[in-house]
Amino acid sequence: MIKLENEGTESTALEAVVVRFVGDSGDGMQLTGTQFSDTSAMFGNDVATFPNYPSEIRAPQGSLYGVSGFQVHIGSIEVSTPGDNVDLLVAMNPAGLKTNLYAVKPGHTIIVDTDSFTKKNLDKAEYDSNPLEDGTLENYRVIEVAMSSLTKEALRDVQGLDNKTITRSKNMFALGMVYWMYHRSTEHTIDFFKKKFKSNPLLIEANTKVLNAGYYFSETLELIPNSYTIAPAQMPPGTYRVIMGNTATAWGFLAAAEKSGLELFLGSYPITPASDILHELAKHKHFGVKTFQAEDEIAGITSAIGASFAGDLAITTTSGPGLALKGEALGLAMMVELPLVVVDVQRGGPSTGLPTKTEQSDLLQAMYGRNGESPIIVIAASTPANCFDFAYEAAKLSLEHMTPVILMTDGYIANGSAPWKIQSVSEMAEIKNNIVKQAEENWQPYNRDEPTLARSWAIPGTPGLEHRVGGLEKDGTTGNVSYVPENHEYMTKIRAEKIKRVQNYIPEITAEFAEEGDVLVVGWGGTYGALHTAVKQLSDEGYSNIGFAHFNYINPLPKNTGEVLKRFKKIIVCELNSGQFAKILKINFSGLDPLQYNKVQGLPFGNDELVQKFKQLLA
Amino acid sequence: METTAQKYTFKDFASDQEVRWCPGCDDYVILRAMQKALPEMGVKKEDVVFISGIGCSSRFPYYMDTYGMHGIHGRAAAIASGVKLANTDLSVWVITGDGDSMAIGGNHFIHVLRRNIDLNMILFNNKIYGLTKGQFSPTSSVGQKTKSSPHGNTQPPFSAGELAIGAQARFFARVAGNTPKEMTQIFVDAEKFNGTTLIEVLQNCVIFNDGCFTQFTDKTVREDKQLHVEHGKPMIFGKNKDKGLVLNGLKLEVVTLGENGITEDDLLVHDAHEQDPTLHQMLVRLQYPLVTGIIRSFDDVTLEEREDSLTEQVKANSNFVKTDDLFFSGETYKVD
Numbered sequence: 001m002i003k004l005e006n007e008g009t010e011s012t013a014l015e016a017v018v019v020r021f022v023g024d025s026g027d028g029m030q031l032t033g034t035q036f037s038d039t040s041a042m043f044g045n046d047v048a049t050f051p052n053y054p055s056e057i058r059a060p061q062g063s064l065y066g067v068s069g070f071q072v073h074i075g076s077i078e079v080s081t082p083g084d085n086v087d088l089l090v091a092m093n094p095a096g097l098k099t100n101l102y103a104v105k106p107g108h109t110i111i112v113d114t115d116s117f118t119k120k121n122l123d124k125a126e127y128d129s130n131p132l133e134d135g136t137l138e139n140y141r142v143i144e145v146a147m148s149s150l151t152k153e154a155l156r157d158v159q160g161l162d163n164k165t166i167t168r169s170k171n172m173f174a175l176g177m178v179y180w181m182y183h184r185s186t187e188h189t190i191d192f193f194k195k196k197f198k199s200n201p202l203l204i205e206a207n208t209k210v211l212n213a214g215y216y217f218s219e220t221l222e223l224i225p226n227s228y229t230i231a232p233a234q235m236p237p238g239t240y241r242v243i244m245g246n247t248a249t250a251w252g253f254l255a256a257a258e259k260s261g262l263e264l265f266l267g268s269y270p271i272t273p274a275s276d277i278l279h280e281l282a283k284h285k286h287f288g289v290k291t292f293q294a295e296d297e298i299a300g301i302t303s304a305i306g307a308s309f310a311g312d313l314a315i316t317t318t319s320g321p322g323l324a325l326k327g328e329a330l331g332l333a334m335m336v337e338l339p340l341v342v343v344d345v346q347r348g349g350p351s352t353g354l355p356t357k358t359e360q361s362d363l364l365q366a367m368y369g370r371n372g373e374s375p376i377i378v379i380a381a382s383t384p385a386n387c388f389d390f391a392y393e394a395a396k397l398s399l400e401h402m403t404p405v406i407l408m409t410d411g412y413i414a415n416g417s418a419p420w421k422i423q424s425v426s427e428m429a430e431i432k433n434n435i436v437k438q439a440e441e442n443w444q445p446y447n448r449d450e451p452t453l454a455r456s457w458a459i460p461g462t463p464g465l466e467h468r469v470g471g472l473e474k475d476g477t478t479g480n481v482s483y484v485p486e487n488h489e490y491m492t493k494i495r496a497e498k499i500k501r502v503q504n505y506i507p508e509i510t511a512e513f514a515e516e517g518d519v520l521v522v523g524w525g526g527t528y529g530a531l532h533t534a535v536k537q538l539s540d541e542g543y544s545n546i547g548f549a550h551f552n553y554i555n556p557l558p559k560n561t562g563e564v565l566k567r568f569k570k571i572i573v574c575e576l577n578s579g580q581f582a583k584i585l586k587i588n589f590s591g592l593d594p595l596q597y598n599k600v601q602g603l604p605f606g607n608d609e610l611v612q613k614f615k616q617l618l619a
Numbered sequence: 620m621e622t623t624a625q626k627y628t629f630k631d632f633a634s635d636q637e638v639r640w641c642p643g644c645d646d647y648v649i650l651r652a653m654q655k656a657l658p659e660m661g662v663k664k665e666d667v668v669f670i671s672g673i674g675c676s677s678r679f680p681y682y683m684d685t686y687g688m689h690g691i692h693g694r695a696a697a698i699a700s701g702v703k704l705a706n707t708d709l710s711v712w713v714i715t716g717d718g719d720s721m722a723i724g725g726n727h728f729i730h731v732l733r734r735n736i737d738l739n740m741i742l743f744n745n746k747i748y749g750l751t752k753g754q755f756s757p758t759s760s761v762g763q764k765t766k767s768s769p770h771g772n773t774q775p776p777f778s779a780g781e782l783a784i785g786a787q788a789r790f791f792a793r794v795a796g797n798t799p800k801e802m803t804q805i806f807v808d809a810e811k812f813n814g815t816t817l818i819e820v821l822q823n824c825v826i827f828n829d830g831c832f833t834q835f836t837d838k839t840v841r842e843d844k845q846l847h848v849e850h851g852k853p854m855i856f857g858k859n860k861d862k863g864l865v866l867n868g869l870k871l872e873v874v875t876l877g878e879n880g881i882t883e884d885d886l887l888v889h890d891a892h893e894q895d896p897t898l899h900q901m902l903v904r905l906q907y908p909l910v911t912g913i914i915r916s917f918d919d920v921t922l923e924e925r926e927d928s929l930t931e932q933v934k935a936n937s938n939f940v941k942t943d944d945l946f947f948s949g950e951t952y953k954v955d
Contacts, residue, residue, distance in 0.1 A: 042952045188950075232954075241951045254942045265705055284945070285930045286937035290704055295730040299697035302690065302727075306670065306701025309688055310709065314701070332691050422946045460686040460702070460709050463665040468634070468680050470689025480636060481681065 011227045016075030018083035022100045023092030025059050025068040028171040031071025035175055039188045040074040041242040041419050044232025048073045049417045050082035062124035067099045077229040080529035084606035094125035106139040106277035115148035147173050154213035169210045176214020179226050186211050200247050238421040245384035245414040250280035252391025254287060257313050260399055260431040264289045265312040265441050267303035272355040274345035277317045297325035308338040311459035313395055315341040319364045320349045330404055331370040336469040337455045339398040346410040348594040348602040357602030358412035360525055361577040366406045367555060373492055375499040378555040380408040385420040399433045401502055402454035410526040412604045440465025445479035453498035500558050509549050510560040517545035519617050520568035523549040524581050527605055531574055534610035543618055562589050572597055629654035634684040644821040646794030650682055652799045656806035662710045669712045670699040670779050672719035675750045676743035679714040693724025696731040703738050707923045709773050711738040718748050721757040721777050729786035732815050734922045739809045739816045742779055744833045745824040753827035779819045780903035782895045790816035792913040795836040796823055816919050821913040846908040850891040853883055891916040
């Protein structure tokens, strides 16, 4: 049962709503958005979030490039993207309004802090005249609130607060207003204050006061004509929490370490947007996690190779430029056939590119960015929550097949958050390993397991199994250096075959919505939410001839890939690059000539652009 | 590190691989010294790991019947750091050369020393790139003619010890490539030292840089040209044991015993354990005499010890034992 907080006022039921909070990078927009999405998730809504912030930590106040935003999509239906069109924009300053107005659908609502629309701020936002007065916003429902003054007023009786603290808490006034509009309780956020400001009761009092002031202001305000309800979504029963993609990735490795009985070692060098995985794992020394912040990307991966040689579950985390630096070492890991997971949280490239923006342009680098022929497993997560599953899967495949695995995520799913149905480690798939516990007769380091071709893993400290590995070509059995021409060709083939055989251990690909038909939409990795939503919309509209196949396994591809592709007349590969996965499909399936839909703007796909494109194809 | 009652001989540490260095190379001396030193260390064979980079010296692990990895150029120190942090019971050795450690691997070299991870590094310094057939290295002298400096090298060299101590090395030793007895003892002492050790071996390259250290290491001159320091002993050298070092202002000075009333009591007494590296740096820089032996050996907390105690502390204050405890903690909600 939905308990309405403000029974009696006129309220409209909505299926889903998109709210975007924007302001200066110091305005606390990330916190405000996170609170709104957490509260909504706890209420039972499905949620998807997307932070959008500048790479400058504190860009000049009021400037256009210093705008920080946080978008939340909540729904009583399945929500798998943060949404492209904004139903409610909360703009804390003119620069925020200017840079985000494009996303608001005409007729929808904008809340502005009128106190910030000063001449100075308007100049900084490059407005010639005040948009609140010159008709710019005449197609929108604008709620003008003197938020800064009202915040000050709310805190008049609280002694001992400095001006900075007072000004900074105006984001909570905005949050209070939004809570009222969508029938959200303030309880979760007040609990949050109690925890966050445990050592400073004054801040608990102040923030609570401002939050409540915003809430009651909306309730009594006639400017807000109605409020909206969004019923809880239908979700599989279980215990949930809202999780960010990077956190989910980190936790997937924690689970894999526990399940495999190995200690987790992370060698890493800070890089946006991957650093949060390092931050998260660094917290968990209580599980025996070893995090080693290395001197550079190369030491990040090579220390992990050392840890793997010594018997740890070893991982390294990075983003595009870092993956480039790790290339040579990744070749070593492949050559010595040790388990290792490399996480590439993709960002806009090439070179330094767009560090805080999202893209899928590292795919070919992950596949081929090494000298010589050096195949490794490449998999990709597709939602914030399933970063957990694919981190676990990456560790499992790497240990069971004795090979490096690249796990690809991207800035969009890594920083986005969504409800995660918590999995208990006891219910997760077993993880085997290839460790040789004691000396066996005729043991050789390159003895292989027949079905997987994984070599055995003898760990220093084990008597009688002393052996040497290295980057020089190895003899196929002993692992000693070998320059024999036939052996090199044999080893090249074995290394390729070993990765190919992984096909026997991964799920087949399925086409959703239609098993055969006119158009198959193909995607991979972090674009799942956008593509799924678009195809589902068409399917709901009655199109029965469009299917959707989304790939999490890139190398090797699922065994039945060719067969599924054949069942459709047209294939359109959609990706946030110029067509890298399309290339991979073409290499693998001769004669295949897929259509492409590409976007390289540092931004995720929007729903409307996809729907429009697919409709054209179906016409 | 666990010690063993089992007695090994040097043969136990020789692998079945044919050694492929040039005849007459000092690398053979180093290999033999290591195979002789290991039985004296009391470590178990299965606990010994050799990690190397790329270069002539880096073939070393293949010739040792222990665990080993021949890594990639310059990265041995980083690989070894991971090995040691994964299993602190292991005796970890880095084998590297002057190019491997101070050119392509310079970053890892300084950072491993700074962190003080309990591992040992043997730097084979022959002032040349051997395996790539004779280019100048970061320790080559100015004016040195090599394949890549046919008219003479214009890049001033690093001194390995100076760089290492500048990077906070707690242990630095230098030994000539033709003194196996001293070398063996230094390897044993390095293993006993708790922290990162750097042993610079002055190694002759018979093909590309023959005689590069002869002025200090030739049998006919070495007693007069080298001062082999020992902790707690006065700094005496010379065939006749009549030369010594004193401190004159901020400079080291060579004096002759018996001249100007100088006696042994006036000489500097080597204190390898001193935390302040000033005098150690002066000894490292000295060209006459060239100082060999353990120049610096300052006992300090290792990275592993810091990490271990922090981990114990975090564990003691945490309610999380299993990952489920974390996953189900904090803000969760139920959907029925």
